[in-house]
Amino acid sequence: MSYIEIEKLSFSYNEKTDVLRDVNIKIEKGEWIAVLGHNGSGKSTLAKTIVGLLEPKAGQITIDNIVLNEDSAYEVRKKVGIVFQNPDNQFVGVTVRDDIAFGMENLCIPREEMLERIKFYAKKVNMLDFLDKEPANLSGGQKQRVAIAGILAMRSDIIIFDEATSMLDPYAREDLIDYIRTLHKEGLTIIMITHDINEALMADKILVMNKGEVYAFEETQEIMKKQQVFIDSHLELPVSLTLANSLKDDEQYKEVRDQLWEYALTK
Amino acid sequence: MGIRFNEVSYDYSSFAEGLYTAIRDINLSITEKHEFIALVGHTGSGKSTLAKHMNALIFPTSGSLEIFGNIITSKRNKNIKYNSIRKKVGLVFQFPEYQLFEETVEKDIMFGPLNFKISVEEAKRLAKEALNLVGLDDSYLKRNPYNLSGGEKKRVSIAGILAMDPEILVLDEPTSGLDPAGKRVLMDLFKDINQKTGKTVVIITHDMDLVYQYFNRVLVMNDSRLIYDGNPDDLFKRDDLAEQHLDYPNTIKVLKHLNEKLNLNMNVYQKTNEDALKEIERAVSV
Numbered sequence: 001m002s003y004i005e006i007e008k009l010s011f012s013y014n015e016k017t018d019v020l021r022d023v024n025i026k027i028e029k030g031e032w033i034a035v036l037g038h039n040g041s042g043k044s045t046l047a048k049t050i051v052g053l054l055e056p057k058a059g060q061i062t063i064d065n066i067v068l069n070e071d072s073a074y075e076v077r078k079k080v081g082i083v084f085q086n087p088d089n090q091f092v093g094v095t096v097r098d099d100i101a102f103g104m105e106n107l108c109i110p111r112e113e114m115l116e117r118i119k120f121y122a123k124k125v126n127m128l129d130f131l132d133k134e135p136a137n138l139s140g141g142q143k144q145r146v147a148i149a150g151i152l153a154m155r156s157d158i159i160i161f162d163e164a165t166s167m168l169d170p171y172a173r174e175d176l177i178d179y180i181r182t183l184h185k186e187g188l189t190i191i192m193i194t195h196d197i198n199e200a201l202m203a204d205k206i207l208v209m210n211k212g213e214v215y216a217f218e219e220t221q222e223i224m225k226k227q228q229v230f231i232d233s234h235l236e237l238p239v240s241l242t243l244a245n246s247l248k249d250d251e252q253y254k255e256v257r258d259q260l261w262e263y264a265l266t267k
Numbered sequence: 268m269g270i271r272f273n274e275v276s277y278d279y280s281s282f283a284e285g286l287y288t289a290i291r292d293i294n295l296s297i298t299e300k301h302e303f304i305a306l307v308g309h310t311g312s313g314k315s316t317l318a319k320h321m322n323a324l325i326f327p328t329s330g331s332l333e334i335f336g337n338i339i340t341s342k343r344n345k346n347i348k349y350n351s352i353r354k355k356v357g358l359v360f361q362f363p364e365y366q367l368f369e370e371t372v373e374k375d376i377m378f379g380p381l382n383f384k385i386s387v388e389e390a391k392r393l394a395k396e397a398l399n400l401v402g403l404d405d406s407y408l409k410r411n412p413y414n415l416s417g418g419e420k421k422r423v424s425i426a427g428i429l430a431m432d433p434e435i436l437v438l439d440e441p442t443s444g445l446d447p448a449g450k451r452v453l454m455d456l457f458k459d460i461n462q463k464t465g466k467t468v469v470i471i472t473h474d475m476d477l478v479y480q481y482f483n484r485v486l487v488m489n490d491s492r493l494i495y496d497g498n499p500d501d502l503f504k505r506d507d508l509a510e511q512h513l514d515y516p517n518t519i520k521v522l523k524h525l526n527e528k529l530n531l532n533m534n535v536y537q538k539t540n541e542d543a544l545k546e547i548e549r550a551v552s553v
Contacts, residue, residue, distance in 0.1 A: 037446075038446045038448060038449070039416055039417050039418050039446050040416045040417075040418075085444070086362075086365075163444070166443060166444045167362070167443065167444065169309070169473060170473055170514070172310070195444075195445070195446045197447075234446065234447075234448040235446065235448075236447040236448070238517065239476075239517035239518055239520075239521050239543070240517075240521045242540050243521065243540060243544055243547065246540070246544050247544070247547065247548075252551055252552075253547075253551060255529055256525060256529065256547060256551060259524065259525055259528050259529060260521065260525070262528075263521060263524050263525075267520075267524075
């Protein structure tokens with residue numbers, strides 16, 4: 001059994017059109033999955049069903065051998081945290097400290113331990129000096145880091161990033177991605193929904209959603225060779241890979257192609 | 268006419284940081300017709316503050332601005348109708364889709380025109396026109412804005428500004444949060460509005476690929492100063508952009524990498540993937 005198993009999942013907001021259709025995915029513990037797809041492809045809906053925020057119309061989600069349903073939702077939510085696109089939409093506390101505590105409070109963690117965890121995880125995301133500040137006065141990148149601390153403090157080991165970098169400027173974005181890389185190294189399972197193909201390249205595997213269906217789900221290096229998958233799904237590969245895939249399959253271009261790949265995977 | 272900045276500086280004062288000069292000694296002239304301008308610079312460089320001056324949303328701390336014949340200084344002038352300036356220069360903030368609030372798309376777009384005391388009939392007509400201009404058909408008029416996709420919401424909110432029929436349109440990062448195809452569709456739309464109506468369009472963006480491909484004039488802000496005002500081609504030929512916290516377009520970066528690693532002698536200044544591909548093929552076959 002995989003760590004996360006999604007079987008025959010369908011979801012509909014209005015009974016008429018299915019936003020998710022027969023989705024089957026298996027994710028192993030510690031994997032970093034990037035989810036790509038055009039606007040309206042069902043990426044975010046998928047994320048919300050995994051954390052139990054939306055109830056599927058059909059199908060089943062199993063996380064760490066627990067089947068997600070009304071009775072187990074509480075148990076499952078401890079394992080999965082989600083960071084949203086708009087950092088302002090997820091703040092509840094008056095101070096950063098309150099905010100990191102919120103999830104733990106819901107889990108009835110004893111006060112002493114809570115205070116310890118707040119310090120520990122605030123330090124981890126580099127926000128220890130901001131514990132008494134109002135979340136409203138933080139930058140976008142800082143807000144996202146506080147949200148991550150709140151999730152880590154619940155000892156969740158799966159984090160879903162729902163376009164968490166898209167409202168950040170390029171520098172804050174790089175910062176957050178660096179941080180996700182660290183979390184991945186520490187063994188967390190990461191599901192990153194993104195529009196940014198360069199971000200997706202850092203993942204172990206890429207899942208491409210198209211009109212509510214899984215269009216492709218493969219190792220990053222493999223899927224990047226398939227230009228057509230991206231064209232079909234209204235996505236764009238990075239310039240370097242578009243060029244690599246467009247060059248004729250000819251010996252004289254081998255060096256150029258290798259260099260283009262190296263560029264895509266390292267820059 | 269249009270907008271002219273004369274030695275404009277603006278200071279923010281905050282409890283946390285004290286006095287902070289967001290823009291400093293800006294001299295700049297934007298004509299009201301046919302311009303298509305990109306405004307770039309890293310976060311905190313003063314882009315948004317500069318944009319907010321363009322429709323007198325904020326007043327300069329020192330220096331002055333001329334906006335369609337109105338002289339704007341640090342003091343509010345009773346003789347100036349600021350409302351009419353805001354009608355002439357339409358400002359679309361970042362993530363305008365979070366500001367939709369009416370129960371139908373039509374009402375949301377009509378909100379601006381009605382504020383400028385235009386009759387309901389006329390406002391309805393303008394709403395329909397603006398909606399079509401952003402590429403949505405009449406069936407959207409009666410829909411609830413909350414049930415639209417992100418890209419559609421963005422279009423509706425832009426239509427809300429277009430319905431006021433501004434002479435100049437200023438947009439703060441209008442393509443952020445959209446997928447690559449959505450980005451291009453929206454950029455094509457702005458270019459189209461610019462060409463069809465002749466309205467000057469100013470767009471704040473971080474995306475250097477868009478700057479290189481779509482614009483003929485680019486303004487660069489760095490550390491509160493306007494450090495470049497010219498065409499993108501010359502800008503990206505400079506080799507000191509990293510010091511200005513600016514990135515190069517992807518085609519240039521990739522071709523430079525190939526030149527360096529494989530000792531090729533390509534002309535790296537290619538705007539499209541197709542042109543870049545031709546240049547690679549040319550260089551390899553030599």
